[in-house]
Amino acid sequence: MAGRDRLVRVIDALAEVFADLSAGRTRSPARTIIEHGTHGEHGDPGPRRQLLAGTAVWERRGVGSVKITTLTPDNPDRGLPLIHGVVVLTDLDTGRITALLDGAELTAVRTGAVAGLATRLCAPEDAEDLAVLGAGVQARALVRAVSAVRPIRSVRVFSRTRARTETFAEWIRATAGHPDRPVEVSVCDTAKDAVADAAVICTATSTDDPTPLVAADWVAPGAHINVIGGTHEDAIEVDPALLASAFVVVEERAAALEDAGEVRAALAAGLIGVAELHELGALVTGVTGASAAGGRTSVFRGVGMAIEDTAAAAALHEAASGKPG
Numbered sequence: 001m002a003g004r005d006r007l008v009r010v011i012d013a014l015a016e017v018f019a020d021l022s023a024g025r026t027r028s029p030a031r032t033i034i035e036h037g038t039h040g041e042h043g044d045p046g047p048r049r050q051l052l053a054g055t056a057v058w059e060r061r062g063v064g065s066v067k068i069t070t071l072t073p074d075n076p077d078r079g080l081p082l083i084h085g086v087v088v089l090t091d092l093d094t095g096r097i098t099a100l101l102d103g104a105e106l107t108a109v110r111t112g113a114v115a116g117l118a119t120r121l122c123a124p125e126d127a128e129d130l131a132v133l134g135a136g137v138q139a140r141a142l143v144r145a146v147s148a149v150r151p152i153r154s155v156r157v158f159s160r161t162r163a164r165t166e167t168f169a170e171w172i173r174a175t176a177g178h179p180d181r182p183v184e185v186s187v188c189d190t191a192k193d194a195v196a197d198a199a200v201i202c203t204a205t206s207t208d209d210p211t212p213l214v215a216a217d218w219v220a221p222g223a224h225i226n227v228i229g230g231t232h233e234d235a236i237e238v239d240p241a242l243l244a245s246a247f248v249v250v251e252e253r254a255a256a257l258e259d260a261g262e263v264r265a266a267l268a269a270g271l272i273g274v275a276e277l278h279e280l281g282a283l284v285t286g287v288t289g290a291s292a293a294g295g296r297t298s299v300f301r302g303v304g305m306a307i308e309d310t311a312a313a314a315a316l317h318e319a320a321s322g323k324p325g
Contacts, residue, residue: 028306128199130147130200207231230261
């Protein structure tokens with residue numbers, strides 16, 4: 001099965017599981033998170049490293065999963081991945097372990113796919129221009145996912161490390177688009193240059209700062225933004241002021257209230273209310289139509305949920321086993 005077909009299969013599985021979540025047919029317990037390394041050798045603040053464990057079951061597909069991951073913000077500077085981990089997929093009927101998947105790779109795939117689902121539901125169907133902030137594994141997953149649901153013809157990229165950004169741009173040129181429809185790729189000097197006039201914007205940085213990387217007035221009216229980076233619940237990539245006028249989409253309200261920096265800041269400032277957080281499942285099932293956005297800018301703020309790992313692992317395992325999608 002081709003890579004794009006496999007990714008679309010994951011996106012479709014996520015749509016199904018979010019519909020189940022919205023209807024109360026499944027649930028996704030909060031992850032267990034242990035922070036460590038927050039104090040340096042001499043008592044100075046250190047990086048907020050995390051050990052995370054998440055479990056969920058999806059009874060419709062008869063599967064469950066357990067994921068253990070580590071998040072180490074200073075790893076990219078060491079030339080190491082931000083995330084390491086493992087996912088165990090189980091058969092609910094027999095209790096057998098049916099698959100063991102790389103946690104970092106699955107996290108990238110499912111996070112990209114969730115953003116792809118949000119893009120499918122919210123972005124203009126003819127959206128062709130993509131901006132990406134970040135140049136790591138997750139940024140690549142976002143390019144794949146958005147390109148699977150929209151006819152992307154140009155990509156502008158920015159990250160703090162120029163050499164890494166150039167490598168990312170070369171990867172996009174080599175892998176995105178089609179022979180008869182090449183993708184134009186530009187490396188930008190600033191985040192503002194990258195996001196200006198883009199129809200779809202994706203932020204995937206490892207920032208731990210509450211200072212926004214993207215100002216609200218940089219974003220073109222009617223654009224769709226996928227915000228999935230940051231290393232803890234108070235990290236912010238996009239100015240929370242943007243949420244005041246945008247159509248705001250989250251995976252689940254409770255998860256966003258716990259972990260989404262932009263949402264937490266916008267609520268604290270009185271810019272939005274909890275009722276203005278639209279859940280993906282409600283969009284999938286039509287309870288909340290994407291037309292409710294009314295042409296406004298849309299912002300999807302994802303934080304990751306254990307049930308997403310379960311659905312993505314199930315979809316990939318079924319694809320590898322040759323089961324029809």
